[in-house]
Structures are given as C-alpha cells and as structure tokens.
Amino acid sequence: MRPRRIGEEALGRLLSALRAGRDAALGTYIFKGLRIQVSRYGASGTDRTARLYRTRRTRGLCVRCGVRVTRRNPSTGKPYRLCDEHRKSIDKV
Numbered sequence: 001m002r003p004r005r006i007g008e009e010a011l012g013r014l015l016s017a018l019r020a021g022r023d024a025a026l027g028t029y030i031f032k033g034l035r036i037q038v039s040r041y042g043a044s045g046t047d048r049t050a051r052l053y054r055t056r057r058t059r060g061l062c063v064r065c066g067v068r069v070t071r072r073n074p075s076t077g078k079p080y081r082l083c084d085e086h087r088k089s090i091d092k093v
C-alpha cells in the first residue's frame with residue numbers, strides 16, 4: 001500500500017491506536033518527510049492477506065485493487081467486493 005501523508009492530528013490518532021495495539025494503527029505513513037511503518041510482528045503472509053481483505057471489505061474498497069466500489073449488490077444493499085473491472089475478470093465463470 002502507498003504511504004499516507006499525515007499531520008499532527010492523525011499522528012495523535014495513530015499513537016493512541018498504537019498504544020492500544022489496535023489493527024487500526026497498521027499502515028505506512030509519512031510525517032514531516034519521515035516514514036513510519038507499522039506492521040504486525042511475526043504475522044504470516046496469510047495473516048496479512050486476510051487482514052487486507054477485511055479492511056478493504058469494511059471500507060467498501062475492491063478487495064483486489066483497493067479502488068472504491070460504487071456499485072451495490074441490489075439484494076443486500078452492500079457494495080460489491082470487487083470493482084467493475086475485477087468483477088468482470090474474476091466473478092465471471
């Protein structure tokens with residue numbers, strides 16, 4: 001994932017998430033030209049993939065590429081898990 005530029009306020013939120021050991025702290029950030037990387041120590045590739053999937057799913061992003069999904073599943077009212085492009089290439093059987 002690309003690093004996210006953050007200011008004082010977001011840094012404060014990041015630190016409190018860090019203190020609590022919450023997954024919300026995970027990510028890569030740039031603060032005043034310094035790079036901060038927070039990752040779960042000892043997590044396997046599978047753990048990371050599962051977490052990435054969950055975060056993207058709850059944020060309504062394509063689980064494959066992270067693009068915001070605008071189209072919703074008419075029967076559930078929830079955004080699709082894939083963007084239009086990936087829905088075409090993956091869900092098509």
Ligand SMILES: [Zn+2]
Binds near residue numbers: 067082083
């Ligand atoms: Zn996609």
